[in-house]
Amino acid sequence: MPSIKEIKNRIGSVSSTQQLTKAMKMVAAAKLKRAQDKVIQLRPFSQKLSFVLSNVSSSGSVNNEFFNERDVKNILVVVIGSDKGLCGSFNSNIFKQFNLLSKDDFYQNKSLTVLPIGKKVKDFFKKTNYKIINDYWDVLKEFKYDKASEITDNIMNMFKSGKIDKVDIIFNEFKNVAVQNTIAENFLPVNELSEDNNSSHNYIFEPEKNKIISDLIPQTLKTKFFKSILESSASEQGSRMTAMSQATDNAGELLKELKLTYNRSRQAAITKEILEIVGGAEALNN
Numbered sequence: 001m002p003s004i005k006e007i008k009n010r011i012g013s014v015s016s017t018q019q020l021t022k023a024m025k026m027v028a029a030a031k032l033k034r035a036q037d038k039v040i041q042l043r044p045f046s047q048k049l050s051f052v053l054s055n056v057s058s059s060g061s062v063n064n065e066f067f068n069e070r071d072v073k074n075i076l077v078v079v080i081g082s083d084k085g086l087c088g089s090f091n092s093n094i095f096k097q098f099n100l101l102s103k104d105d106f107y108q109n110k111s112l113t114v115l116p117i118g119k120k121v122k123d124f125f126k127k128t129n130y131k132i133i134n135d136y137w138d139v140l141k142e143f144k145y146d147k148a149s150e151i152t153d154n155i156m157n158m159f160k161s162g163k164i165d166k167v168d169i170i171f172n173e174f175k176n177v178a179v180q181n182t183i184a185e186n187f188l189p190v191n192e193l194s195e196d197n198n199s200s201h202n203y204i205f206e207p208e209k210n211k212i213i214s215d216l217i218p219q220t221l222k223t224k225f226f227k228s229i230l231e232s233s234a235s236e237q238g239s240r241m242t243a244m245s246q247a248t249d250n251a252g253e254l255l256k257e258l259k260l261t262y263n264r265s266r267q268a269a270i271t272k273e274i275l276e277i278v279g280g281a282e283a284l285n286n
Contacts (some may be wrong), residue, residue: 011262076113076115080169088242098114115136
């Protein structure tokens with residue numbers, strides 16, 4: 001059994017850890033509220049923009065290189081994670097999703113390139129044999145729409161030049177504090193509406209259709225990428241808040257056990273001292 005001093009030191013250590021996890025939970029809660037508000041505001045705009053692009057593109061043939069599906073040889077996977085840890089299974093879920101994606105039959109015998117967003121993602125893929133684009137792993141600190149626009153422009157240029165034939169994006173979609181869905185979705189080429197979902201309306205376009213589509217595609221993709229980052233940011237804070245709440249509760253349970261052990265050890269030490277005093281007094285009397 002550990003000594004009373006050791007137990008007392010451990011109680012102090014666990015108490016300090018509990019205070020730290022409580023503080024981190026409160027910080028995560030404050031950041032989550034801001035991130036959640038941004039996501040909720042952006043979602044309708046992003047969905048409507050995608051809907052408009054799909055409807056316009058579905059009304060007849062489309063002459064645009066970003067719609068053209070090619071023989072896929074080179075694939076770029078954008079993986080969005082976090083810069084910091086202590087956020088539960090947030091990053092590990094992303095890596096599991098990437099591993100599932102890479103093992104799919106479609107991705108076999110293809111050249112995979114990874115664009116990591118977040119320090120934890122960069123550190124993970126640094127240990128693998130995949131080709132990595134390390135230009136944007138540190139952009140999460142002050143992420144604005146301008147940065148999303150810059151990254152999307154570079155991805156579109158790579159696709160346009162033929163360096164890559166397909167782009168996928170992996171991120172955590174925010175549902176609520178306790179639930180985040182890991183999403184792997186197609187980014188490029190742009191998907192047209194299926195025939196079942198095609199609109200039966202005939203549109204009159206001004207300016208002409210291909211010009212509208214050429215303007216809509218960059219806007220839609222940039223908004224989609226920006227939304228993915230905001231979804232990931234809200235998911236990170238939700239996951240961290242949950243993890244810190246659980247850590248605080250676990251620390252509380254551990255403190256109860258340690259205090260009980262401490263009281264037992266202290267009582268045993270006191271009893272032992274009393275017995276020694278009584279035994280010594282009896283020895284003197286004899």
